[in-house]
Each structure stands twice: as structure tokens, then as C-alpha cells.
Amino acid sequence: MTLDPDFDAPEEVRWQGRFVRAVTRGKWEYAGRVGGVRAVVILAEHESRYILVEQHRAPLGGRCLELPAGLVGDHDPSATIEDTAVRELEEEAGFTAARIERLGDFHASPGMLSESFTLVRAHDVRKVGAGGGVQGEEEIEVHLVPRAEIAGFVAAKRAEGVAMDVKLLLLLAPGWLDKSS
Numbered sequence: 001m002t003l004d005p006d007f008d009a010p011e012e013v014r015w016q017g018r019f020v021r022a023v024t025r026g027k028w029e030y031a032g033r034v035g036g037v038r039a040v041v042i043l044a045e046h047e048s049r050y051i052l053v054e055q056h057r058a059p060l061g062g063r064c065l066e067l068p069a070g071l072v073g074d075h076d077p078s079a080t081i082e083d084t085a086v087r088e089l090e091e092e093a094g095f096t097a098a099r100i101e102r103l104g105d106f107h108a109s110p111g112m113l114s115e116s117f118t119l120v121r122a123h124d125v126r127k128v129g130a131g132g133g134v135q136g137e138e139e140i141e142v143h144l145v146p147r148a149e150i151a152g153f154v155a156a157k158r159a160e161g162v163a164m165d166v167k168l169l170l171l172l173a174p175g176w177l178d179k180s181s
Contacts, residue, residue: 023114032114033071039115040085041069041167043103044095044122049144050171051093051125052153054162056139065143065157066165068092069117085120093142094131097122108166119167 006026014029015022022031044051044067057064070088073079079087082100089095103119131142145153150171158164 030112030114037071037073039069039117040072040081040088041067041117041119042085042089042100042122043067043119043170044089044093044097044125045147046095046125046127046144049146050150051089051095052143052145052168053092054141054143054157057163060163062161062163064163064165065154065168067167072118081118081120085122089122089125090128090131092131092140094127094129095122095125096128098124098126117167119170 004026006028009026009028011023011025013021013023016034019034020031021034022029042051051068052065053068054063054065056062068089070084070092072081072084075087076083081102085100086097089097099122101121101123103121105116105118107113107116109115132140143153154164154168154172
């Protein structure tokens with residue numbers, strides 16, 4: 001197989017803001033996070049109900065239904081994926097976990113973004129607070145949805161005009177989560 005020679009071209013930053021940078025590599029254009037910051041996405045259940053969050057997302061111009069998530073190292077450069085997962089689960093949803101299991105690294109839109117995320121599963125989840133976000137993100141709405149009702153809940157939210165994060169597809173794919181345990 002012959003690879004496009006531009007795949008090995010040097011990366012050139014065309015524009016950089018506080019959080020995002022636009023780059024070219026030969027003829028290819030894409031965006032990524034400044035400073036190599038990566039994300040963690042948390043799959044958590046409490047009493048056989050998935051923990052989902054709904055919040056306004058400026059790029060979408062409205063609300064989006066998502067799994068809890070956060071940026072690793074944005075508050076503390078020495079933070080681990082596990083530390084960040086526990087902190088974000090508590091801040092966004094008001095839950096904590098006794099253990100975090102890494103399920104793998106993924107890319108949501110690899111043709112457009114260099115950003116990746118680590119998907120984790122929270123174990124021994126328990127309620128510890130109100131959730132709803134910290135300063136600047138207090139509008140997060142927490143949803144606890146039984147496994148059997150995920151598809152209907154997602155459909156109802158879509159009918160309301162709520163955007164869906166692509167990572168919700170893993171909750172809609174029967175059997176995948178059972179195989180990854």
C-alpha cells in the first residue's frame with residue numbers, strides 16, 4: 001500500500017487560541033487541543049441506571065446529552081486519567097467511584113480532529129453530592145437512566161432537539177459493554 005506522502009509532512013500551526021489550534025500537515029487540515037490535553041469519558045452506573053449529563057455546548061448552539069467527561073490535566077498538570085475521572089464524575093453528576101477501569105483510547109472524529117479520549121468504567125459508584133457542575137458550568141442536568149430505557153430516553157431527547165454525543169452509541173449497541181468487562 002502506498003501512503004500519501006503528506007502523511008509524513010511536518011505539522012504547521014495555522015492558528016492557535018487558548019484551547020484549540022488549527023494545523024496543516026501537507027494538504028491535510030485538522031484541529032486539536034492546545035498543549036496535548038486529552039479527555040476522559042466516564043461510563044458509570046448507579047443502581048443499574050446509567051449516569052448521563054445534559055449541558056449547553058456552544059459549538060452546537062444548544063444542549064447535548066453525553067456521558068460525564070473532562071479534560072485530563074486542565075486543573076492539575078500531574079492529574080491522572082483516573083484522578084480526573086473521579087473528579088469530573090463528582091463535579092458533573094454528584095457521584096464518586098471506588099475504582100476506575102480503563103477501557104481504551106478512542107478518536108471521535110479522526111478525519112477532522114486529532115483529539116482523543118480515554119473511555120473508563122467507574123466501579124462501586126455512590127452518590128456524594130448534588131452534581132450539576134462547578135462554577136461556569138452550573139447548568140448541567142443529571143439523568144439516571146435504566147439500561148432497558150436508554151434507547152427510548154435518547155429518542156425522546158432527540159425529539160426535544162437535544163444533540164447527542166457520538167459516545168452514546170456504545171450504550172445503544174447491545175452486547176458491547178458486556179464483552180468489555
